[in-house]
Every structure is written in structure tokens, then in C-alpha cells.
């Protein structure tokens with residue numbers, strides 16, 4: 001397994017890129033550490049597959065370097081890089097048995113017969129396809145074929161990394177959860193560098209120790225699921241992670257902090273200091289629905305608002321309130337009694353109120 005470093009990497013599918021929008025990957029530096037379990041999370045078209053294909057060597061980056069353990073691999077073929085890649089749809093040899101499909105990459109590497117047998121059985125057991133080993137792949141269901149496809153990647157002990165490109169798309173929803181857990185277990189057992197591409201936050205956080213969130217060809221944040229939730233570095237991370245996503249309000253500077261309409265939101269002194277140094281007019285505040293507080297009685301730091309909607313989700317409620325012209329989502333416990341059309345008082349605990357300038361988080365220590 002290897003540490004994978006992307007150095008000043010950028011990629012455009014156009015031969016004459018002239019502005020940032022022509023790039024599928026905008027210039028970035030990133031390190032996937034040796035043995036880590038990572039997810040690459042982002043919406044359709046943000047550049048996830050392009051990044052994976054650059055790592056595996058299927059795509060040559062137009063700028064920058066790919067280094068495995070410090071060694072440049074740009075000129076190396078996928079085979080020379082020794083990367084296993086599992087795609088969205090199964091890649092199996094239909095006419096071969098499951099056993100032969102799994103043994104194929106090992107035979108290619110001239111592994112001894114007895115070791116091949118042991119390894120194929122080990123992986124088949126982990127993936128729960130031992131009873132299918134001597135069936136022809138063409139007779140398997142789509143789920144089973146994808147398990148074989150994953151097994152073909154996992155079976156190789158010597159790989160630099162395993163890259164998964166939305167591997168559970170064809171898998172039945174019931175099985176998806178189990179397979180995700182399985183992959184995590186396999187990672188713990190074999191300690192291989194794994195990068196898992198997905199647009200599903202749940203899939204990313206069950207599999208990965210750290211998640212790289214991609215947006216518009218950039219990695220906007222690389223952190224643990226908790227960091228992405230509690231301290232989103234970019235408004236996109238706030239919006240994309242969480243259900244519902246972060247409340248984001250466009251604001252203007254004013255004496256005590258920032259304001260929208262007649263609502264003034266006080267800021268911490270360090271936030272005011274930082275804001276003074278920044279010229280941009282693109283200023284937002286963000287707060288997650290989980291951290292907004294609601295009360296039936298007024299208080300000094302609460303704003304009067306109207307309840308627009310209550311969505312009961314069984315174990316909790318999502319309350320929509322109107323504050324000025326803004327609509328905010330608030331997550332409340334099932335027991336919290338609230339009536340549509342009623343008055344309610346909203347407050348924003350300071351530690352959870354985030355300030356964004358040009359979509360990036362303003363931090364105390366930058």
C-alpha cells in the first residue's frame with residue numbers, strides 16, 4: 001500500500017482551457033495517507049471520477065504530479081501503478097467461475113497455487129460468496145456480480161491502493177448497509193489505502209475515517225464526519241452534509257455584527273475584527289438546524305418568529321420558522337410542542353453560529 005500525493009494537480013478535458021470553469025479538477029494539493037480509509041464525497045459532476053481515474057492512471061492529468069510514496073507515477077500505466085479499481089457496474093468474466101474470476105489477478109501476478117486458493121477462500125468468506133465459488137459468473141444476480149467485482153480488487157495483497165467508484169449503486173438497499181460495514185471491516189483487517197467515491201453522505205461516513213468533500217473541481221474540506229458536521233469550512237459542506245443541511249443567510253455588516261432585514265445578529269469580537277479585514281460583500285451566517293434553539297417565551301438574545309411548518313419524522317421534528325424574510329429549519333425533539341402559525345422565539349448559540357466570507361468559513365486562527 002502507498003501514500004498517494006497529488007501535487008499542484010489540475011485537469012481539463014479541453015485542450016485549450018481558458019478559465020477555471022474549463023477544469024474538471026482545479027489546481028489542488030492533497031495527500032491520501034498510507035493505510036487510510038477515505039471517502040471522496042460530492043454531487044454529480046464535481047470531479048470525483050476524474051480524480052480517481054487520475055490516481056489509477058486511466059486519465060493523464062493536464063497539470064501537476066501524482067506521487068506514490070514520494071515517487072512520480074504520471075508516466076506509469078494503471079498496471080504498473082498496481083492499483084485495484086472497482087467501478088459502479090460489475091466487471092467480471094461471465095464465462096469463468098467465481099473462483100477463477102477471483103484467482104485471475106493472482107495468477108497474473110504468478111502467485112503460487114496453494115496461496116491463491118487460500119486467498120480466494122479468505123476473500124469469498126468475507127464477502128459471503130463462498131457457496132457461489134464454483135458457479136459461472138453469468139448465472140449470478142447483479143448484487144453477487146458486484147461482490148465478485150469487489151473481490152477481484154480486494155484479493156490482491158500487494159496493491160498500492162483500492163479505489164471504489166460508487167461501488168454499491170447496483171446493490172439492493174438491504175444489502176448496501178451490510179456491504180459498507182464489510183468494506184470497513186476489510187479495511188481494518190487488511191489495512192489497505194482505500195478511497196471510496198460516493199455522492200451519499202451516509203455511505204461516506206459509515207465507510208471512511210476521513211472524508212474529502214469535493215465541489216466544483218476542488219476539495220473544499222478534508223475532515224472527519226464530526227468535523228464536517230460541526231465546523232463546515234465551506235457553505236457547500238454545510239449545505240451538503242446533514243439532513244436538512246445548514247441554514248445559510250446572506251447578511252450585511254452592521255455595528256454590532258451582521259444583519260438581515262431588521263434582525264441584527266451579534267458576533268464574537270474576533271469575528272468582527274476578521275470581518276473588518278475582509279472587503280468582500282459576499283457574507284453569510286450559517287447554523288445547523290440541530291443547533292438553533294426555540295423557546296415559547298421571549299428572552300434577551302431571542303428573535304420573535306412565526307412557525308411555518310412542522311414535519312414530524314417519528315423520532316424528531318423539523319420545524320420551519322420565518323425570521324424576517326428568511327426561512328430557517330430547526331430540529332427539535334419529538335416532545336417539543338409547536339403549532340403552525342404560532343409565535344416562537346429563536347436564538348443562535350454563539351459557538352454554533354458560523355460566519356462565511358466568499359463561501360469560506362472565517363476562523364479564529366487562520
Ligand SMILES: Nc1ncnc2c1ncn2[C@@H]1O[C@H](COP(=O)(O)OP(=O)(O)OP(=O)(O)O)[C@@H](O)[C@H]1O
Nearest residue numbers: 013023024042043044045046047048049050051199
Ligand atoms: N471524458 C470526458 N470528456 C469531457 N468531459 C468530461 C469527461 N469526463 C467527465 N467530464 C466532465 O468533467 C466534469 C467532472 O466529471 P466527473 O465524472 O469526474 O464527476 P463526478 O463527480 O464523478 O460525477 P458523477 O458522480 O456524475 O460520475 C463534469 O463536468 C463532466 O461533464
